[in-house]
Amino acid sequence: MALRGRGLRDTAVLRAMEQVPRDTFAPPPHREHARRDIALPLSCGASMTAPSTVALMLARLRLEPGQRVLEIGTGSGYVTALLAQLGAGAVLSLERYTSLAGAATRRLAALSEVHVVRADGLARDLPDGGFDRILVHGSVAAIPEHWRAALEPGGRLVAALRGDGGCRIAVLATPEAEPELGAPVRLAALVPGLAQVL
Secondary structure, three states: OOOHHHOOOOHHHHHHHHHOOHHHOOOHHHHHHOOOOOOEEOHHHOEEOOHHHHHHHHHHHOOOOOOEEEEEOOOOOHHHHHHHHOOOOEEEEEEOEHHHHHHHHHHOOOOOOEEEEEOOOOOOOOOOOOEEEEEEEEEEOOOOHHHHHHEEEEEEEEEEEEEOOEEEEEEEOOOOOOOEEEEEOOOOEOOOOOEOOO
């Protein structure tokens, strides 16, 4: 993947992506395409986000070593592993699909700082707050107030906002701030509720 050629300059993120092979997280039928800058299908209608979008979101997250991260939408666990590689002190990753949560838990078992939970990231009863960073793999029409409440003062949230002009990266630089809109991205809308194995 020639991410540098696409203007991505965050050396920590690029190094992490070189050290965590995407193909080990891709479903076997699609592993041959894992090094391409495309989204890959997962079970349950989910997908692995294209690497350039992942790199952009991680760069905007500005994760610092030792910080506590809430990840909404574990998927394959690939980005979860990248968060750990970037030095997160703890990663709580929420996945609504039973089968995806189970598979990611197995892939990430060697990472003591990572904990995958089957949960609905849109639900108001999120785990206790105190997160330094929140990373959302999906788009929403507005940033829910309970996501803001889960952020520490000075915390940072990266998601995607849907609007009339399409879907764009949104960064919440502090819990009380208005989202800063960035580059257009292609991310599916988050779906509320839990799901069993499909």
